[in-house]
Amino acid sequence: MKSNSSLKWPFILMTGMLIISLSGLGFTLSRHKNQDAIKGSVVKIIRNGRQYKLYFNGKPYFVKGAGGDTHLNVLKKSGGNSIRTWGADNASKILKEADAKGLTVTLGLWLRHESNFDYSNKVAVQKQDEKILSYVRKYKNAPALLDWGLGNEIELHDNPANSQMWKAVNYLAGEIKKIDPNHPVMTVVAGINKKKIDAIKKYYPNIDVLGVNSYGPALTMAQRLKKLGWVKPYMLTEFGPVGWWESPKASWGAPIEANSTVKEGRYLSDYETAVASHKTQCLGSYVFLWGHKFEQTDTWFSMFLPKSEATLGPVDAMTNAWTGKSPKNHVPEIISFQSDAGLMKVNAGSVHHAKVVARDLDQDSLCYKWEIRSEKPLKGKKETQLYTQDIIHRKGNELIFKSPEKVGGYRLFVYVFDGKGKAATANVPFYVK
Numbered sequence: 001m002k003s004n005s006s007l008k009w010p011f012i013l014m015t016g017m018l019i020i021s022l023s024g025l026g027f028t029l030s031r032h033k034n035q036d037a038i039k040g041s042v043v044k045i046i047r048n049g050r051q052y053k054l055y056f057n058g059k060p061y062f063v064k065g066a067g068g069d070t071h072l073n074v075l076k077k078s079g080g081n082s083i084r085t086w087g088a089d090n091a092s093k094i095l096k097e098a099d100a101k102g103l104t105v106t107l108g109l110w111l112r113h114e115s116n117f118d119y120s121n122k123v124a125v126q127k128q129d130e131k132i133l134s135y136v137r138k139y140k141n142a143p144a145l146l147d148w149g150l151g152n153e154i155e156l157h158d159n160p161a162n163s164q165m166w167k168a169v170n171y172l173a174g175e176i177k178k179i180d181p182n183h184p185v186m187t188v189v190a191g192i193n194k195k196k197i198d199a200i201k202k203y204y205p206n207i208d209v210l211g212v213n214s215y216g217p218a219l220t221m222a223q224r225l226k227k228l229g230w231v232k233p234y235m236l237t238e239f240g241p242v243g244w245w246e247s248p249k250a251s252w253g254a255p256i257e258a259n260s261t262v263k264e265g266r267y268l269s270d271y272e273t274a275v276a277s278h279k280t281q282c283l284g285s286y287v288f289l290w291g292h293k294f295e296q297t298d299t300w301f302s303m304f305l306p307k308s309e310a311t312l313g314p315v316d317a318m319t320n321a322w323t324g325k326s327p328k329n330h331v332p333e334i335i336s337f338q339s340d341a342g343l344m345k346v347n348a349g350s351v352h353h354a355k356v357v358a359r360d361l362d363q364d365s366l367c368y369k370w371e372i373r374s375e376k377p378l379k380g381k382k383e384t385q386l387y388t389q390d391i392i393h394r395k396g397n398e399l400i401f402k403s404p405e406k407v408g409g410y411r412l413f414v415y416v417f418d419g420k421g422k423a424a425t426a427n428v429p430f431y432v433k
Contacts, residue, residue: 040141063284079322099144111151140180160196166203173206184208211237244296259426264313310423342428375409
């Protein structure tokens, strides 16, 4: 008995230690599994009849988003809840910052455009796929991830019905879903037409959401999608002012840009008509551009001014759209902007006058800034040339200036500031003959 007892206790002790060890191992594995579940977001699209709804971590989620990754505090304060990128550059930083501010991210996965990439080249396509899937593996558990933005306007400038292109994207979307079943795949196109939509329906069944970039025709996007037979969910992924390619032009071809007050009305009407009124299929939108960039002019799509970082009317418009309330401090409004050089061909060195009439609903004191800039950037430069030497006399909302000596296209800009972080802007092209 003594001998048997002495054998039992080591066995019991070893068995207990093994149970504790296995239990600990099980706890560790379970804990890591739960951490992954908590760490990564889960996004689903639920269909009920003809209606689609997006769910983020189990809760209904309508996208009130902006294209860009800057000014996130202003976005959050304005009622926005999501941002969209076009590629995965700096994705770790962007996803982390968005999560810290309670925002989600449509993470762009940049695909080569069909106009300069052969989608029938299997080796090239495979190389692109490998790069994209590496991003998916890396970021699929990011808490702020909303969906994958697989490609942006890849069909632009060439054949929007290219079957090889859409088959390649369809395959890649399927591979993404195998790696990450918790986030939808959205592909963004440049406008819509019958050939494009028919090709996507036929060759790209793996698409979850169709993203549409639309400017001038945005107001009728929902009706046109219905007419073209699109039955899946969609988002308006870029919208704003009428594009420079759609705008009326001066006699020498320079597009005429609307002032920021006119743009403010356009942003709001596009959202209300194309997005808020069509929640059966529309999952939300991303306004363009939440930040500043040069595209045709310094101000065409910019919702913020460079350097001053002042917000323009479109930010007020989206605040109104997202929250249902106007901001406490309003942007200045431009009532009129005129110059005797505007839309004219003028002599080199000739003297001209300009005047802007603006008002501020908050009765803030307004100040003005004037600039003359070249129509196009100099070769190798990203910015247009500034002609400070041609400003003769400034007096508040009026300006005396002379036209530059060099033949070519120019623009006269005016900026109106309220001194509290809000601004308005307008410009007019002129040509030195």
